[in-house]
Amino acid sequence: MDKFVKKNIKFNKKLLNKLKKTEQSGVAIRNVIQHLAIHPCQLKNFNDSVKDLLNEKLSKYSNMCNGILLGYQNMKLLQDGGAIHNDSCYIHFDIQVDFFVFKPEIGKIMQGIVNRKSKDHLGVLVYEAFNVSIPTYNEDDDSTVGTGVNIGDEVTFQILLIDMSSFLPYIRGKLICDPPNLKSEENSNDEVQEMIPNEKPKTKKKKKKKDKDIE
Numbered sequence: 001m002d003k004f005v006k007k008n009i010k011f012n013k014k015l016l017n018k019l020k021k022t023e024q025s026g027v028a029i030r031n032v033i034q035h036l037a038i039h040p041c042q043l044k045n046f047n048d049s050v051k052d053l054l055n056e057k058l059s060k061y062s063n064m065c066n067g068i069l070l071g072y073q074n075m076k077l078l079q080d081g082g083a084i085h086n087d088s089c090y091i092h093f094d095i096q097v098d099f100f101v102f103k104p105e106i107g108k109i110m111q112g113i114v115n116r117k118s119k120d121h122l123g124v125l126v127y128e129a130f131n132v133s134i135p136t137y138n139e140d141d142d143s144t145v146g147t148g149v150n151i152g153d154e155v156t157f158q159i160l161l162i163d164m165s166s167f168l169p170y171i172r173g174k175l176i177c178d179p180p181n182l183k184s185e186e187n188s189n190d191e192v193q194e195m196i197p198n199e200k201p202k203t204k205k206k207k208k209k210k211d212k213d214i215e
Contacts, residue, residue, distance in 0.1 A: 010058075011070045011127070016100040019127075024109050026126075030065045030099050033078065037090040050075065050095065059129075061164055067103035068130075068169070074098045102130065104162050104171055114153050122146050122175070124155060132157065132171045145175045 019027040034054070042049035058069050075097045082091035104110075112132055116123025124132040134157055136146045149155060157173035 011100070011129075013071055013073065016071050020100065024111075026102055026104050026108060026110055027070065028067070028101050028103055030067075030101050031074075032064060032097060032099060033094050034097050035092065035094050037088075037092050038082070039090055043091075054097065061169070062099070062101070065099055065101045065103075067101035070100040070102055072097050072099050102127075104130075104159055104169075106159055106162060108159050109156060109176065110159065110173075111154055111156050114149055114151050114155055117146075117149065117151055122149060122155070124157060124173070130169065130171065132159075132173045134173045134175050136175075138174075149175075 016027065019025040020029050036050065036053050038046075038049055038053065042052075054072050054075075058071065060069060061067070062069050075095055078094045078096055082093040084091060110126060110132075112124035112126040113128075114122055115125045119136070121136055122134040124134055126132060134146070134155075136144055138145050146155075156176045158176055159171060159173050161170070161172040163170040
């Protein structure tokens with residue numbers, strides 16, 4: 001069975017080029033030679049047909065690239081003509097292409113948006129496509145993390161476990177950095193207020209009018 005993430009996910013090429021330059025993004029670029037087979041009826045619009053074949057490979061796990069394909073660029077046909085094998089009508093040819101590959105690694109530190117919260121875990125969405133499960137119980141020091149996290153917050157986490165064997169990839173992480181907690185801000189304001197004693201409003205003393213000189 002193929003390994004899928006989600007179907008019909010399209011990533012902006014500008015975003016992908018930005019992510020590949022970011023050290024902790026988990027997105028890399030792989031230059032590979034891809035073998036394709038095209039039906040004779042698809043030769044009329046050859047370029048579009050090649051793109052359609054490549055689009056079918058996106059959002060799926062690739063053994064060749066050892067990751068999930070997000071997009072591609074710089075396609076180059078490696079030969080002038082194709083080959084027909086046995087009695088098949090399909091025309092076989094090779095192209096050179098750059099694939100954007102999502103390759104999560106254990107120990108890598110990443111960021112994501114919280115889209116689910118329960119008593120025992122946080123659900124974090126990475127690049128609006130990949131789900132990461134983060135337990136809120138910290139076994140290292142027997143503490144609870146993420147209490148100040150709300151849905152929609154951006155959090156930093158470290159990848160602890162990756163499983164690509166199921167229909168959807170399973171990624172488990174450990175929360176590293178909480179977003180700023182509103183309660184802490186309120187507490188800090190309270191502390192500032194406590195440092196300033198409540199002063200009674202000063203009453204202005206009425207000045208006695210001086211008696212006018214009697215001429």
